[in-house]
Amino acid sequence: MSGLPPTNRTQQGSELALQSDNELMLQVCDHCNTVLYPPRELCSRCLEENLSWRPVNARGTLLAHVELARSFEDWFSERTPWLLVTVRLQEGVSLICHAHASITRVQTSDSSKPVSVHVSICKDAGGSGVLVAMPESAAGEKFASLEAALGWPVAEDFGGRAV
Ligand SMILES: [Zn+2]
Numbered sequence: 001m002s003g004l005p006p007t008n009r010t011q012q013g014s015e016l017a018l019q020s021d022n023e024l025m026l027q028v029c030d031h032c033n034t035v036l037y038p039p040r041e042l043c044s045r046c047l048e049e050n051l052s053w054r055p056v057n058a059r060g061t062l063l064a065h066v067e068l069a070r071s072f073e074d075w076f077s078e079r080t081p082w083l084l085v086t087v088r089l090q091e092g093v094s095l096i097c098h099a100h101a102s103i104t105r106v107q108t109s110d111s112s113k114p115v116s117v118h119v120s121i122c123k124d125a126g127g128s129g130v131l132v133a134m135p136e137s138a139a140g141e142k143f144a145s146l147e148a149a150l151g152w153p154v155a156e157d158f159g160g161r162a163v
Contacts, residue, residue: 016129101151
């Protein structure tokens with residue numbers, strides 16, 4: 001298996017890792033208070049340059065899901081199928097997140113029952129900040145890594161990285 005997930009990020013995307021203390025922090029426009037995702041250089045609403053990382057309400061609803069079956073990145077390809085979800089936060093912004101181990105494909109497929117989730121930030125094995133959607137019942141749980149949030153075994157022989 002490949003050692004680490006891909007680490008290519010924009011400068012703003014890299015800043016997500018600095019916010020990864022399990023509390024959801026996103027960029028917010030200092031002028032119009034629009035919550036922004038993905039991280040960017042300018043506000044998408046008013047083009048303001050001054051954006052601050054601030055804590056935001058992490059509650060939202062699952063909108064959609066996709067099961068990754070293939071990837072050009074070996075690290076993901078070796079771990080498929082991989083469940084990704086789109087979450088609409090109460091703040092009004094939509095996020096693409098990894099799905100916590102307890103979010104099942106059945107939950108994401110039944111659109112008649114809205115699924116409430118909580119989103120948090122943790123680091124993947126490469127040290128990049130990533131978003132994880134988890135059930136409301138798991139809100140407040142702290143995860144040392146993305147791999148732990150996904151319920152994977154973590155081998156200490158590999159520096160705490162999932163194998
Ligand atoms: Zn703005």
